[in-house]
Amino acid sequence: GIQVEQSPPDLILQEGANSTLRCNFSDSVNNLQWFHQNPWGQLINLFYIPSGTKQNGRLSATTVATERYSLLYISSSQTTDSGVYFCAVGPSMEYGNKLVFGAGTILRVKS
Amino acid sequence: NAGVTQTPKFQVLKTGQSMTLQCAQDMNHEYMSWYRQDPGMGLRLIHYSVGAGITDQGEVPNGYNVSRSTTEDFPLRLLSAAPSQTSVYFCASSYNQEEGELFFGEGSRLTVL
Numbered sequence: 001g002i003q004v005e006q007s008p009p010d011l012i013l014q015e016g017a018n019s020t021l022r023c024n025f026s027d028s029v030n031n032l033q034w035f036h037q038n039p040w041g042q043l044i045n046l047f048y049i050p051s052g053t054k055q056n057g058r059l060s061a062t063t064v065a066t067e068r069y070s071l072l073y074i075s076s077s078q079t080t081d082s083g084v085y086f087c088a089v090g091p092s093m094e095y096g097n098k099l100v101f102g103a104g105t106i107l108r109v110k111s
Numbered sequence: 112n113a114g115v116t117q118t119p120k121f122q123v124l125k126t127g128q129s130m131t132l133q134c135a136q137d138m139n140h141e142y143m144s145w146y147r148q149d150p151g152m153g154l155r156l157i158h159y160s161v162g163a164g165i166t167d168q169g170e171v172p173n174g175y176n177v178s179r180s181t182t183e184d185f186p187l188r189l190l191s192a193a194p195s196q197t198s199v200y201f202c203a204s205s206y207n208q209e210e211g212e213l214f215f216g217e218g219s220r221l222t223v224l
Contacts, residue, residue: 031210043201043215050210086154091209098144098169099213101154 002027006087006102013077013109021072021105023087031090031099032063034072038083046072046085077109113137117202117216124192124223132187132219134202140214141207143185147171147198148218154201160185161208192223 003026013019023032034046047054047061049070054061058077063070074081084106088099118133136143144159156169160179174196176188185204189196202216 033213035213035215041199041218041220043203043218045212045214048210048212088154088213098156098159103153 002029002089002100004087004089004100004102006085006105008105009103010106011108013107015077015079015109015111017077017109018073018075019077019107021074021085021087021107023070023072023089023102025068025070025087025089027068029065029068029089029091031088032065032070033088033099034061034070035086035088036081036083037086037104038080043086074107077107079109079111082107082109115202115204115214115216117200117219119219120217121220122222124189124221126192126194126223128192130189130192130221132189132200132202132221134185134187134216135183136185136202136204136214137183138204138206138214139182140204140211141182142211143179143202143204144169145175145177145185145187146201146203148201149198157187157200159208189221192221194223197221197223 005024084104087102090099145157146154158177160166200219205211205213
């Protein structure tokens with residue numbers, strides 16, 4: 001099945017700094033999503049981005065499907081950006097085209 | 112717009128008890144799924160459904176049952192709870208199986224003693 005690797009595993013930022021999170025995947029995909037799990041455990045969908053670039057406020061994402069990676073950019077980070085960022089890709093032909101989740105990047109933003 | 116609603120948010124069970132985690136979505140999504148999240152194990156798919164009357168197993172289905180009698184509802188049943196089922200459970204839905212954003216409920220934290 002598809003393998004998903006996220007880097008870095010852990011990141012500490014000072015408030016106001018910028019960051020780039022990376023997601024590498026092992027096979028062609030037609031579904032790639034980024035999620036943020038906040039410190040209260042809620043999983044929020046940030047982007048549905050199987051290819052191309054999207055922006056939403058201080059966050060943007062780029063997926064280069066032919067090179068099998070996606071990047072999530074966070075600019076002018078805030079303490080509310082803290083949490084875990086997951087990349088998920090699909091389809092995986094196991095278990096009905098399910099999304100395969102990466103292990104996540106833990107982000108801590110200090111004030 | 113409620114999105115995906117899960118209940119209860121917290122539950123403590125004794126080994127051998129049964130219970131049902133409720134999940135409802137109001138987005139007319141075809142695809143619904145249940146995940147469990149454990150430390151170091153990430154999100155693992157338990158069961159999923161691609162439409163009313165259709166369910167199938169994910170990675171870790173043992174000890175759980177599901178049904179999908181309506182488009183809106185997808186309950187997860189624990190038949191005889193075991194300590195290994197202590198976890199945080201998430202229900203999720205999307206427009207269909209192949210594409211579209213996946214929306215998660217707020218999660219249900221289950222402890223089995």
